[in-house]
Amino acid sequence: MEHVIVGAGPAGVVAAERLRKLDPQADIRLLTGEPEPPYSRMAIPYYLVDQIPESGTWLRKQQDHFERQRIEVRQAMVTGLDPDQRRLSLADGQSLGFDRLLLATGSSPVIPPLPGMEREGVHTCWTLADARAILQRARQDARVVLIGAGFIGSIILEALVKRGTQLTVVEQGDRMVPRMMDAEAGDLIRRWCEQRGVSVRTSTTVTGVDDGPGDHPLAVVLDGGEQLPADLVIVSAGVRSNTAFLEGSGLEIDQGIRVDHRLCTNRAGIYAAGDVAQGPDFSTGGWSVHAVQPTSVDHGQVAASNMAGRDRRYHGSLLMNVLDTLGLISTSFGQWEGVDGGDSVALLDRERYRYLRLQFQDDLLVGANSLGLTEHVGVLRGLIEGQVRLGPWKKRLQTDPTRLMEAYLGSTQAIGRPNPRRAPA
Numbered sequence: 001m002e003h004v005i006v007g008a009g010p011a012g013v014v015a016a017e018r019l020r021k022l023d024p025q026a027d028i029r030l031l032t033g034e035p036e037p038p039y040s041r042m043a044i045p046y047y048l049v050d051q052i053p054e055s056g057t058w059l060r061k062q063q064d065h066f067e068r069q070r071i072e073v074r075q076a077m078v079t080g081l082d083p084d085q086r087r088l089s090l091a092d093g094q095s096l097g098f099d100r101l102l103l104a105t106g107s108s109p110v111i112p113p114l115p116g117m118e119r120e121g122v123h124t125c126w127t128l129a130d131a132r133a134i135l136q137r138a139r140q141d142a143r144v145v146l147i148g149a150g151f152i153g154s155i156i157l158e159a160l161v162k163r164g165t166q167l168t169v170v171e172q173g174d175r176m177v178p179r180m181m182d183a184e185a186g187d188l189i190r191r192w193c194e195q196r197g198v199s200v201r202t203s204t205t206v207t208g209v210d211d212g213p214g215d216h217p218l219a220v221v222l223d224g225g226e227q228l229p230a231d232l233v234i235v236s237a238g239v240r241s242n243t244a245f246l247e248g249s250g251l252e253i254d255q256g257i258r259v260d261h262r263l264c265t266n267r268a269g270i271y272a273a274g275d276v277a278q279g280p281d282f283s284t285g286g287w288s289v290h291a292v293q294p295t296s297v298d299h300g301q302v303a304a305s306n307m308a309g310r311d312r313r314y315h316g317s318l319l320m321n322v323l324d325t326l327g328l329i330s331t332s333f334g335q336w337e338g339v340d341g342g343d344s345v346a347l348l349d350r351e352r353y354r355y356l357r358l359q360f361q362d363d364l365l366v367g368a369n370s371l372g373l374t375e376h377v378g379v380l381r382g383l384i385e386g387q388v389r390l391g392p393w394k395k396r397l398q399t400d401p402t403r404l405m406e407a408y409l410g411s412t413q414a415i416g417r418p419n420p421r422r423a424p425a
Contacts, residue, residue, distance in 0.1 A: 002028040003307060004088065004096060007104030010040065010276030010293050011041035014300030015027035015102050015307075016071045022308035027174040029072045029096070036128050037063070038073065042293055044131050048138070048159035050207050054128060078105075081249040083267040100269050100307040101258060103246075104300065107239040107275035107291055112147075116209030121218050122233045125156045140164040145220045145230045147206050149176040153236035154189070154325050160234075161175050161198060161326060168199040168228055170206055170220065180321050180332045184348060185371045192328045192353055207234055239291055241276045256289040261313045263303040272306060273299030276296055282316030282385065283334045283366065290317045297306050318385050322377065328353055329374050334384045335359055335367035342366065345398045356401045365397075376404040383408055 003019050003026050005012045016030045032038060036054070043057040060066070066073045076096075080089035087097045106290035109124035111117055123133050138144060142165045146153055149171035161169050171178075176193070190200045205223040209230075212219040216229035252258040252266045253363025256278035263271050263279060272279075274296035281288040295317040305312040323330045338344055338359045346357040352372065357366035367382045382388070383404070390397065392406040 002097060003028045003102070004031065004098035004100070005029065005102040005104060006031045006088070006253050007102075007106055007274065007276070008034075008038035008059075008073065009104060009106050009274060009296065010059065011106075011277075011296040011300040011303075012102065012104035013038050014297050015104065015273060015304040016066075017069060018301055018304035019069040019308055020071060020085065022305065022310065023272065026308075027072075028070070029074060030066070031074050031076045031078060032095075032249045033075070033077045034127060034129075035075055039128065040293075041346050042155075044125065044128065045155050045159040047128075047131055048125075048134065048156075053242060053401065057128065079245055081246055081251070081270075083250055083270060086269075088261075101271065102303050102307060103265075103270070103276060104274045104296075105240050105242040105245075105276045109235065110238045110240050111235060112237050113204070114206065114208045116218075116221075117134045117235065119209055119233075120145070122209055122235065123233070124235050125152070126239075132231065132297040133314055134234065138209050139231075141166060142231040143216055143229055144168070144232045144234065145218075146234045146236060147220070148236035148238070149173075149196065149200070149202070150236060151177055151180055151321055151323060152239070153234075154323055156234060156236060157193070157198065158326050161196065162358070165232075167197075168201065169227075170201045170204050170222070170418050172203070172205050176325075177323065177330070178202065180336075181330055181371070182337070182357060182369055184346070184370050185330060185357075188350065188353055188355060188371055189325055189328065189330060193326060196326050198326075227242075233301060236356050239275065240322050241278075241289055241291075243276060254287075258287060262311070263299055263304045263314055264306065269307075271303040273303045280314055280316035282318045285316075288317070288319075290319055292319075292321060294320060312355075318381065320381065328372060329376055331368070331370045333368045333380050336369050337367065343398075347401045358397060358401050360390075360394060363394045364388070365390065368411060373402075376402075379404045383411075386412075388412060 038059045039057040046052045051107050077091035078088050109126045144165040144167050146169045149169050176189045205380050208221045210219045218230040219227040243253050244323050257272040257274050259279050275291040278289050302314045321332050342361045344359045355371035357369045368380050386410050390411050393411050
């Protein structure tokens with residue numbers, strides 16, 4: 001059996017290793033578009049502050065790991081797919097056949113179509129090559145403008161502060177991490193950053209990058225005409241699934257590659273996983289792209305099992321984010337914005353940067369935001385993903401939202417039934 005995996009991020013690596021366990025005699029090829037060993041993008045901020053060397057970003061630390069697993073890692077850019085002939089076209093003019101194929105090509109940063117985005121000193125922070133370029137310019141007291149305060153931007157933010165740069169963050173939305181936190185929490189994160197020397201501009205649009213004044217080579221132009229001098233500009237305006245190479249392949253593509261509950265595409269024997277897969281959404285019952293590492297790992301396990309002939313269904317990914325912004329931990333789970341006909345409760349201690357908001361549908365907890373409260377993060381996930389009926393504990397949580405562990409224990413063990421899906425971490 002010829003298994004080919006396109007993409008060497010967490011989904012691809014986990015899938016390759018799972019396949020080796022399930023199919024010891026198979027040929028497994030893992031294709032990567034980058035020259036480095038398979039690595040984690042989430043580790044790049046630690047590299048930027050010299051906490052780890054480049055090798056510390058590798059997903060598997062032993063240099064001979066894949067060789068010992070008999071997994072062939074090959075640097076190759078895939079440019080096309082012929083599902084009928086079961087062949088991939090490669091950028092070097094060659095082609096590669098397969099019996100089973102996993103597309104785990106991930107996502108790429110969105111570059112706004114604005115003047116000056118191609119200038120030297122304007123970078124994304126997505127690859128190790130990006131990180132090396134940023135290190136050349138993110139020196140002590142360098143002026144840095146970060147465009148975008150979403151999840152990825154807020155991770156990069158911490159590394160830039162630790163490097164001692166003079167940082168300005170520009171966010172088009174009305175708050176920081178607007179796709180993860182509600183207005184109250186987003187405002188608290190902004191205040192937290194400002195107290196630590198970061199200038200934050202929300203509800204502000206960038207219109208381009210121009211020549212800078214004096215010793216600063218760049219200037220970020222804002223919608224009101226103001227210009228922010230910069231030695232380095234980092235663009236963090238979201239990501240997009242890597243599907244362009246599949247044009248004409250016949251695969252069903254929407255926000256990502258559409259897959260079923262076994263992570264199979266609309267063509268038999270071809271699967272998708274990770275940021276590129278538009279898969280089952282646990283909370284909504286629909287199909288979504290959840291570009292987070294836990295979903296990628298789950299996808300890789302399920303896809304590999306089905307590629308190896310096991311029949312394994314995926315129950316759906318839970319939208320889940322945990323973010324550390326200069327020491328302030330924030331989380332979002334599930335339908336954190338609430339649902340039609342649902343109700344919610346919030347607890348706020350603005351001075352101590354503590355916030356908790358719970359979203360309910362009937363007596364189910366369906367979503368949550370938290371800030372500065374880390375004790376029961378696993379319980380939040382367990383209650384939501386386990387679809388635990390709270391019964392009388394809903395009213396108790398509405399009176400005191402911090403009683404999450406008691407609610408979990410009281411709603412599951414007290415009546416002699418276990419959590420139907422997952423225990424809290």
